[in-house]
Amino acid sequence: MKHFQGYLRSNGTVGIRNLLLIIAVDECAEGIARAISDKVTNSVVLTNYNTCMYGGNEEMIATLINAACNPNVGGALVITMGCGSINPTIITTPIAACGKPVESLTCIKSQGTRSTIREGTEKAQAIADEINRVERVEVPVSQLFVGVKCGGSDTTSGIASNPSVGRAVDKLIDNGASAVAGELLELLGCEDVLRQRSINDQVANNIERLIQEEEKRWHVAGTDLETMSVGNSIGGLTTLEEKSLGALAKTGSRPIQDILKINAKQIDKPKQPGLYLSETTMLCGGAGMHFAALGCQVILWTTGGAGFNNPIVPVIRVSGNPALINDDIDVDATGIMSGTDSIEAVSERILNSLNNVINGEPTAIEEIGYAYCTLYQKDQRVEKLLGIEPK
């Protein structure tokens, strides 16, 4: 895989989908956004469900803006109610700055819901017409940035799907593409391996610090969180490091260039091709949008057997569990569990599927199972209480 056919954006990034994003800046505007989206093909609704206030929600708004700048998005329509504190220009200015057509509408100024839907549909259709004129062109695979994530994990993940995705990731990196993983809490116990794989001490120190911060956020005395469950052990996992190394296997073996930070002040982007870690959350829905904000065009997702999806960044699902596999799964790794298929052969099928998807073929459940654009953020007040400050 040296090239693929993608949508070249004016800022030089390349999308594998050509979507119109309809952003409901205030949750009360979601109905308007959905009514418009129903009438415009290839449109996706992204709602800030949390609050219409800006203060304290900067990280979520940054994720929203960066997701709109994802190369799979061709343009955006931004809708506010008009009574909240998030000025639409906070959203439209950076989207316009990355070279995308963007328009905004305020419900109160547009004389109410019905007329905003009418006016919004016209604007959305105009942007869609402009986007639809963009055609796929051949670009080098160095333009590809792949998110890697696991979910619904079981014993088969560590043996079949994670090592197979890891092998595929190694091959992608060797071909000049980039990849990124997150789920820092699940890397507890891998610090030595991560240090060896980091390109320098500074990167290793940053990874260690950000893992420790994530541990602080989640391991709060008196609250219920199992890092290592009895079920994990009965499934065959003996120690925390065995569980974590199984999860790390999906990142392959190549050097880690850096850890991309996601916080209220910055959302990092890769500076050179290669493998990265990031602050992408372990929570699947939020992770989908974190990958979108980092600029990933596609996600490789390993699972026992579940159908996670994201409407902006297509998700290729890999499962090795013969009891749970169904037609939601894009790549069947169950042969590894019966000793009839190899990690090498499955990694080739993953790359094959990836090649098809980035060139335009839909994944197994793309546009079938509706998935919400979940915006996850760290609570700034809790961060303050825990003494965590972005550096």
Added chain:
Amino acid sequence: MNKAIRLNAADNVATLLADAHKGEQIHVISASNGLEGIITLLQDIPFGNKVAWQPMQKGQTVIKGSFSIGKSIKPIATGQMVHVHNVRSQKLDIPTAIIQQIIQQMNIQEDV
């Protein structure tokens, strides 16, 4: 014949790909499905759990997928189950009461 996969050439354990029983001969395969050898199980080992591929001394590093996953707390013979009853984490131990609960629920024979 039931199989166990040894993910890396440096590993001293292999993971069972099916439930297997004491006295059963197991084909140990590599990640590329080559036959590495045959071992006889010294106890019942359920699917997804590990069997010792090489004998281990007390305090030896247990290696899976080329990485250390902990240290043995007693000698382990080839064919024995490798799990919470004879291995400890080097990072964060599972509480003793929980280990006992796991051993009981899985009905692990500790001395074989």
